[in-house]
Amino acid sequence: MREPLLLPVCGLATGIAAGRMAPFGFWDGIVAALALAGCAAMLARRRRPQAAAWVGALAMIPFGGWLADRTRPAPLPSFLVAGAEQRLAGCVVRPLAGPPDRPWFVLETAPGSRIRVSLNTPGHPARGTVHYGRRIAFTAKVREPRNFR
Structure with missing residues (x-):
């Protein structure tokens, strides 16, 4: 591949966009990303680099969703009223x-x-x-x- 980071960055950006629309929990994000990364590692060991790159990019989607959910601002505390x-x-x-x-x-x-x-x-x-x-x-x-x- 000429641009080895292009697929993972696209996967991460897709995950962040998806995370803004729907919440990703710990199990949805990290565990799914680790499972897909494990599949990518197995494909890399079997000498399937293109398939490993695509599955690795897919692993970045749930990770990006989890990142978007982690950086979402918390709501105002209940004792505060906005504008007052x-x-x-x-x-x-x-x-x-x-x-x-x-x-x-x-x-x-x-x-x-x-x-x-x-x-x-x-x-x-x-x-x-x-x-x-x-x-x-x-x-x-x-x-x-x-x-x-």
């Missing part, structure tokens, strides 16, 4: 980062529940008080993530 101002409190688990005119930090409101907070106001008084491990509370407008990738 709410009182948030928690521990800073990632200090200020990003450009100086629009820095952001990550706040953990409960174990395993993290929220990314952007400071839109220039010269905001909280800029100097956001340090790792610090517990803070504030009122903020909550929105669902857009253009998540």
Whole structure:
């Protein structure tokens, strides 16, 4: 084959597209991909390289679906309402980062529940008080993530 990665990349892209339409669980994605990869390995041992390449590309389809399902954003926590101002409190688990005119930090409101907070106001008084491990509370407008990738 002249382009050995073309078939696997096409299979992965097909799987990601399929994963956006229907959910792929662990068994649907990883186990099916491993089974097909095992078939491809057997075909390669029997000196059938083209068949092994096609089956290997087919193995990337369920794997791509599983990847698309793993990277899907989680829904908003039940205590948050999109578009409304709410009182948030928690521990800073990632200090200020990003450009100086629009820095952001990550706040953990409960174990395993993290929220990314952007400071839109220039010269905001909280800029100097956001340090790792610090517990803070504030009122903020909550929105669902857009253009998540």
